[in-house]
Amino acid sequence: MGAAMDVYDVIVLGAGPVGENLADRAHAAGLSAVIVESELIGGECSYWACMPSKALLRPVIARADARRTPGVQQAAAGPLDVPAVLANRDAFTSHWKDDGQAQWLESAGIDLVRGHGRIDGPRKVTVTAPDGQRRTLTARHAVAVCTGSRAALPELRGLADARPWTSREATSAQHVPGRLAVVGGGVVAVEMATAWRALGAEVTLLVRGRGLLPRMEPFAGELVAEALTEAGVVLRTDTSVTEVRRSEPAGPVTLTLAGDGAGANATIEADEVLFATGRAPRTDDIGLENVGLRPGTWLDVDDTCQVRGVPGGWLYAAGDSNHRALLTHQGKYQARIAGAVIAARAQGLPLLETDPWGAHVATADTAGAPQVVFTDPEVAAVGLTAADAESAGRRIRVVDQDLGQVAGASLYADGYRGRARMVVDLDRDHLIGVTFVGPAVGELLHSASLAVVAEIPIERLWHAVPAYPTISEVWLRLLEAYRG
Numbered sequence: 146m147g148a149a150m151d152v153y154d155v156i157v158l159g160a161g162p163v164g165e166n167l168a169d170r171a172h173a174a175g176l177s178a179v180i181v182e183s184e185l186i187g188g189e190c191s192y193w194a195c196m197p198s199k200a201l202l203r204p205v206i207a208r209a210d211a212r213r214t215p216g217v218q219q220a221a222a223g224p225l226d227v228p229a230v231l232a233n234r235d236a237f238t239s240h241w242k243d244d245g246q247a248q249w250l251e252s253a254g255i256d257l258v259r260g261h262g263r264i265d266g267p268r269k270v271t272v273t274a275p276d277g278q279r280r281t282l283t284a285r286h287a288v289a290v291c292t293g294s295r296a297a298l299p300e301l302r303g304l305a306d307a308r309p310w311t312s313r314e315a316t317s318a319q320h321v322p323g324r325l326a327v328v329g330g331g332v333v334a335v336e337m338a339t340a341w342r343a344l345g346a347e348v349t350l351l352v353r354g355r356g357l358l359p360r361m362e363p364f365a366g367e368l369v370a371e372a373l374t375e376a377g378v379v380l381r382t383d384t385s386v387t388e389v390r391r392s393e394p395a396g397p398v399t400l401t402l403a404g405d406g407a408g409a410n411a412t413i414e415a416d417e418v419l420f421a422t423g424r425a426p427r428t429d430d431i432g433l434e435n436v437g438l439r440p441g442t443w444l445d446v447d448d449t450c451q452v453r454g455v456p457g458g459w460l461y462a463a464g465d466s467n468h469r470a471l472l473t474h475q476g477k478y479q480a481r482i483a484g485a486v487i488a489a490r491a492q493g494l495p496l497l498e499t500d501p502w503g504a505h506v507a508t509a510d511t512a513g514a515p516q517v518v519f520t521d522p523e524v525a526a527v528g529l530t531a532a533d534a535e536s537a538g539r540r541i542r543v544v545d546q547d548l549g550q551v552a553g554a555s556l557y558a559d560g561y562r563g564r565a566r567m568v569v570d571l572d573r574d575h576l577i578g579v580t581f582v583g584p585a586v587g588e589l590l591h592s593a594s595l596a597v598v599a600e601i602p603i604e605r606l607w608h609a610v611p612a613y614p615t616i617s618e619v620w621l622r623l624l625e626a627y628r629g
């Protein structure tokens with residue numbers, strides 16, 4: 146490569162979904178872009194997170210739905226076809242190969258440099274290729290850190306030697322463990338407990354807090370806990386793990402427990418243990434110290450995704466690495482915003498649109514980020530919970546509805562169980578948060594996102610008529626209860 150080729154308008158560190166989108170937006174705006182990737186193009190999402198986890202969960206949910214539908218119950222009574230489920234998961238990860246994504250980058254006109262990238266100084270990135278060769282890239286306008294996150298493991302005696310599963314093993318395992326202990330009560334824990342239980346493992350879920358999904362409306366965790374227990378998962382709340390031991394490499398793992406839920410026999414044995422205990426930023430070895438930032442920290446960005454405290458304003462961070470919302474779709478949204486910001490600044494546009502909901506700010510990260518938890522029942526939420534809204538000082542009214550009372554829901558599944566909540570800002574007369582829990586509610590969520598993001602006045606929402614008999618008629622019930 147000649148030296149001239151190593152100068153680009155934008156350098157993107159990390160080719161996960163966010164880096165790919167940012168490079169694409171910058172390129173579409175007429176800038177030259179290069180992307181640096183140390184593992185697989187497509188990132189965590191494609192190979193060890195969203196795609197494989199949802200491929201494992203889809204048949205679980207399809208079977209559960211069938212079992213609740215008179216006429217097909219009998220046909221769905223048997224176990225899952227485990228080899229077929231795992232093979233489908235493998236296909237969705239392209240068997241952990243990234244040729245297709247490499248081709249896409251090429252077709253999009255984005256250059257790729259494989260290797261580990263480190264920031265070497267203002268607008269400079271040095272890449273060490275797998276064969277040890279080094280190459281320095283220079284950016285005319287911006288460097289964007291899209292290096293994502295990795296599983297965070299607690300400091301626990303014996304953990305390193307116990308070969309724990311993280312989200313990577315939980316999404317890529319080729320065999321169903323006989324007994325799986327899952328530590329954590331967040332999204333990875335409940336989704337993976339759902340999947341591996343349905344695939345045949347005996348699952349024990351160890352939660353140090355009082356319930357599941359603590360960042361969501363309380364009824365979400367309660368309904369998911371009820372369903373997991375009915376599915377045969379042993380749920381132990383108020384239970385912490387204090388030690389992990391695997392005496393024989395091929396033998397079982399013993400967990401020592403503490404807390405009110407630990408009980409008299411404060412150890413359990415399992416064949417595998419999954420730590421689903423949150424994420425850590427992949428910023429420990431990207432040269433942050435060379436630009437006055439602390440390695441290993443989440444990158445602090447403003448609403449345009451520009452990293453704060455870097456003279457010259459050339460450093461951006463989007464996706465998990467900035468910790469605004471650890472979700473693929475929010476990271477890609479940030480990538481679209483940051484791409485537009487970088488292009489506007491490169492073109493010398495005098496003013497950016499930085500008022501809330503403007504073209505150059507990621508307002509939805511804080512005001513309207515949607516999330517679907519693909520458990521059975523599903524949880525779908527957007528915006529603020531009632532508790533979040535109250536602690537932000539908003540004057541709110543909360544309206545709850547039993548989803549099982551909606552005609553479309555009772556047709557969808559026999560004995561449909563679910564609940565919906567809307568949080569109304571009384572001073573602004575629009576929704577600021579909505580949560581649905583129940584089978585198939587994931588596909589309802591975008592209606593709620595529109596209401597929250599577009600700040601549709603309640604009186605106008607009243608004219609949005611849900612089709613009969615669909616689950617979306619819950620909107621009518623919520624609005625009737627609100628208007629009285």
Ligand SMILES: Cc1cc2nc3c(=O)[nH]c(=O)nc-3n(C[C@H](O)[C@H](O)[C@H](O)COP(=O)(O)OP(=O)(O)OC[C@H]3O[C@@H](n4cnc5c(N)ncnc54)[C@H](O)[C@@H]3O)c2cc1C
Binds near residue numbers: 316470
């Ligand atoms: C089990 C699981 C399931 C999930 N399911 C969902 C879901 O259903 N929906 C959803 O919205 N979100 C989901 N998430 C979250 C989602 O995976 C992340 O939010 C998303 O992957 C973030 O994208 P990213 O591009 O920021 O980072 P990543 O996907 O982590 O990609 C970062 C890339 O940067 C590369 N990289 C890192 N450091 C360097 C370096 N120094 N040099 C070169 N390359 C580097 C990495 O190799 C990687 O390819 C899930 C997460 C987990 C763990």
Ligand SMILES: NC(=O)c1ccc[n+]([C@@H]2O[C@H](COP(=O)([O-])OP(=O)(O)OC[C@H]3O[C@@H](n4cnc5c(N)ncnc54)[C@H](O)[C@@H]3O)[C@@H](O)[C@H]2O)c1
Binds near residue numbers: 334422519
């Ligand atoms: N469907 C989806 O959208 C989806 C699916 C999976 C993951 N994700 C994203 O990935 C991110 C990571 O998920 P996650 O579940 O790993 O993190 P999380 O932050 O959602 O949950 C981690 C849980 O582990 C607990 N915990 C932390 N340290 C612990 C310890 N030492 N012992 C016991 N418990 C401990 C926490 O209290 C928390 O409840 C989430 O922010 C989520 O948004 C999204």
